[in-house]
Amino acid sequence: MSKRGLAIVGIGEVPTLRNPERTRWDILLDVCMQAVRDAGIDKNRIGAVISNNPMAQPAMQNDMSLGKIPEVMGLEGCRDIAICNAGGASTTNCLRLAEQHIESGQVDFVLIPHTTVQSDIPPQDLINFFATAPLDKQFEYPYGVTFNGSMGLITQRYMYETGATEEELAAVTVALRAWGALDPLSIFFGKPITLDDVMNSRMISSPLKAKECNFLADGGGAMVVTSWDIAREMGDKAVYKLGHGTRFMSATPFLREDVFHRKSYRESSQDALAQAGLSIQDMDLRQIYGAYPYTQCSALEGYGVCEEGQGAKLWAEGRCGPGGDLPCTTMGDATGRGHTGSGVSMAFYLDTVRQLRGEAGERQVQNCEHAILTTSGGSVMNTCTTVFGRSAK
């Protein structure tokens, strides 16, 4: 008996922190139990656990890959487990696999967890991880290319082609931190910054300054998903997936013709919106996981929210931050919430659920009925765009 559609019915998340005493398993168990309780179901109704791969943490990866979660948590109805790794797009792949399980009729509820602790990993090891995992070990690594450097290269070209200024791009980070400052789950809760703070922060890889680069943190989240049919019977907690589109560009940044990912954002969003039967103007919230400021601009250009090259202006005019008429990335992205490895995408889905439920507190987007969300993995190898709504078609 096949069941149609995917809905998120339970969420759990811990605040992003840097605290090695909060272990990976503590985070994992807390978020999983929160999500199951939030869904209001018995733990034994979880039919599968599909984990987001915890990057650069091989022991935890092993536990999650080889079935420890249902065993430790006593999930007696669990029929199978899996793990998905596509870097920052891992959560998206967990959702795709969950949907397949649910639509096949094998499973009613799937638990999708993530946990990451980076504060116990030496900084040099993390620099090495981000310089070697998503970049080319033969033709980039010998030249001292870092992940920040790689994104600095793209940002420099973006400014050259669009005329966006360093101040306009700095406004993106100010807005993201403003969202984070209003969010108790962000490591930057209560800590907004000014344009001067960004502009005066240390240059890391020009034109990217310290405040524009990712702050590596610990965190975790989980969701419980089910079919539309079951979700409808569970009341107004459910958030429905209405459409999805995806495009791959390249693993290695310098091999990418679509260097700012505009075409990829455009085509993936058009596919997702067409499936949903909606237009970009119907979206009340745009959630963009790009981890670096230029993506917050080029995604709006790709979505068709503005003309090519005008994205940074929208941010500089304050239209995308708190109080703006085009709220974007209320989750704060990695610069406004802390970068939890592959878990940033998890937090994006969770925040989208909160917004559509009306549970986003001071960050709440008014009358939030529809949201568009894009995740990316690796060095922005792909754009995975999903449209969610408060009700199913």
Next chain:
Amino acid sequence: MSDYKKPLPEIQPYSQGFWDGCKQHKLLIQHCNSCDANIFYPRRDCPKCWSQDLCWVESSGRATVYTYTVTLEGVEEMFVDDLPIIVAWVDLPEGIRLTTNLVDCEPEDVEIGMEVEVVFKDVTDEITLPYFRPVKS
């Protein structure tokens, strides 16, 4: 030269020709005899047509800077003495884009579109890396 501490390229069998060329101070681009594609980075099969009939053609080594970044911090220990490092993507007329370092120039003199040329550095007895420097006008 054996005290070179920075990472060396992880050479694969099908990229050996590129690195052999560097050792002779030649910038070799992989070329497909079947579909005429120029290929970078080197691979076993042509990514356009999957032909294995591949050869090497020598590039003039002239290029233009597509973009660049000056890295001041956040590198691994073995790169610290090199800071600031100018990383650039340079476009060869053969339709190839490479990641490299710009050398023999100051960070403030770099700009997008500037003309550069390849310069080889023998970093170990076995490995020569291609870098680029501004073309003297």
